[in-house]
Amino acid sequence: MESGADLLTFGMGERSVKEVAQRLQNGQKASEIRDVRGTCYLIPTKEYEPGPAVDCPSFEQVQKSKKEYAVSCRKQQDEQDAFRGRRVLQKHGSMLLVQNPPALPLSQKELDAVYELPYMRTYHPMYEKEGGVPAIQEVEFSITQNRGCFGACNFCSLAFHQGRYVTSRSEESILKEAKLLTTLPNFKGYIHDVGGPTANFRHPSCLKQEKDGLCPGPKKCLAPTPCPALQVDHSEYLDILRKIRALPKVKKVFIRSGIRFDYLMADPDDSFFRELVKYHVSGQLKVAPEHCVPEVLDAMGKPHIESFLRFQKKYFALCREYGKEQYLVPYMMSSHPGSTLKDAVELALFLKKQHLRPEQVQDFYPTPGTIATCMYYTGLNPWTMKPVYVTKNPKEKAMQRALLQYFEPHLQREVIAALKAAGRPDLIGDGSQFLVRPTPEMRREQAMKKAENNRESDENESRSFFKHQSQTKRTNGKRGHHHYENRKH
Ligand code: SF4
Structure with missing residues (x-):
């Protein structure tokens, strides 16, 4: 308008x-x-x-x-x-x-043609005088292999602009681009990514889509559990990666786009998982479990955490098998609609238990065209019309965010405030069972309280002794005297 x-x-x-x-x-x-x-x-x-x-x-x-x-x-x-x-x-x-209805997806041939246009493959020269754009390094040697995402998480607007129908470029087109990258002056032998919105999707999620489209309503292809109609196949993607690895001048091929781990785990053939761990992780693999509390994951449209735990177990087992010291970078989100402060405490405990330390945390903020934004604004889940807990309070948002990095010294006070507000002061203390140590002021306060309590109990004790003595003197003076002497000795 x-x-x-x-x-x-x-x-x-x-x-x-x-x-x-x-x-x-x-x-x-x-x-x-x-x-x-x-x-x-x-x-x-x-x-x-x-x-x-x-x-x-x-x-x-x-x-x-x-x-x-x-x-x-x-x-x-x-x-x-x-x-x-x-x-x-x-x-x-x-x-x-x-x-009007969305445009029909491009065919593979059309998608290839789009990606084979003669791009400059760098930032606009106008940025040169400012020293260039450092982020170019992330994408300069990255290849887009697909478009669309049937994951359709509720906080992501990708389903609105790319759509949930997945299309992908042909092997020839991807290899052509990989060969081109090897000829560029800055190429050092590393291809940083062969991915897209979700790296390991190459086909529509099931066979009915060109006739019936993807399912309407809240039904998702992967969440909370994979749909029985889901077609899982990594063979073509694996073939492409193998061929890129074999190109002259290519030393390493990494996958830096997010891997959808629940889709990976749904594949009975683990060849791709094995080669992913063996060849395509540059020290850290990005994955996005986002939360661990089932109600929050449902509000996000994500799979429940058990699938992440299965994936994590197998990932580290494979890392051990191949003698690789590699890590996982889990993406987590705070204050998504549905997430309370107590849920954020649960997530902090989960991260501690799993020895996961997110380097970055995304605090939810509303972006256009998502179900989560609708929840944020209306306080309703538009699929069920049931109320959803939403926090817009900057203090609570900061506390939820801090809990996800409870181990950071600069967040100590925020984490303590969060635990007190969530009714979990029992998680503040020294030792591995606690989330955060007390601050120096808290220690001083605790010491003062302790001293005061000791003084009070000493006073109470002597008060009750004299009271007792005067009573026993009145009733049995001698016994009272002995009792006093014994106590003195
Ligand atoms: S039938 Fe299953 S896999 Fe196919 S679109 Fe619907 S939810 Fe996705």
Whole structure:
């Protein structure tokens, strides 16, 4: 509404941009283009020609009611499927906002063509005078092998712009790019990544999708447990990695994109897992369990933690078998809708027990186009319409975040405050069973309290002794005297 545009494109855009450009070239006005997939437009409601579409609550309704907002979010999410999605409509006063269905995914040939364009493969020269862009090192020798992600975690907007349908580049195209990388002046023999949104996806998650699309609603291909229809196969990806490894001038091929460990564990053939550990980890493998409490993982749309534990066990067993000193870098998130301070304490205890020390922690913040953002704003789970706990309090967010790095000395005070607020002061102390040591002030306070308690108990003791003595004197003076003498000795 605010953009004032005649037409907006969404998604990855290659098809829609090309189609719109061709129509403009043919003399059609942007304001007349109504039927291109992957575009949105605004039209006076009375001019709209009805067709298969889903009506969202109006803008005025969602502005007034969080419940209506959640309904609107659910309807939009459900239609973001290139194969079965319908138009999404929303009234804004007398105007109607129309979102056409997403563009169809690119075929493998088309995706290859996109990645084989003559890119400059570096940052814009305008940054040169500022000393360049250091982040280029991360991506300079990385290859994108796929697009889309059927993981569809609730906090990730990727399902909205790339979609859940997974497509991938051909082996030839990937090898061509790998060979090109070996010719670049900065190439030192290392290919840093062969991945994508999720490194180890290469195919749609099941066979029905080109006809029926991916399942609508909260049903996910991998969470909380893998769907029985899931097709798990790493053989093609493994073949590609083997061929890149064998290229002249290539010393190492790493995988730095996230590995979906539950998908990996669902593969009865562990050849890929073995070669991943043996050849493709540059010291640390990134994985994203995100949390450990089942209710929080459900709110995130992630698998329960048991699958991570199975994966972790096998990962370290394979590292031992191949004589590799390699680690896991677990991505964890604090304050996701559904996560209470007590849940964050549980997560801290889990990390301690598993000897996991996240170097970075992501504190949830709302990003457009996600189920989690809808939960954050409305306090409702749009799939179930049930209330979800949400913290927006900066103090609590800081405490949840600190708990995930409870071992960092600079977070000690925050962690102590969090444990007290969560009713878990029993986790503050010296020793391996505690999460955090007391601060010097706490120690001084404890020492003073102890001294005061000792003084009080001494005073009480002597008070009760004299009371007893005066009573016994009154009743049996002699015995009282002996008792006093004995005590003195
Ligand atoms: S049937 Fe299973 S694997 Fe296929 S789209 Fe639905 S949830 Fe995913």
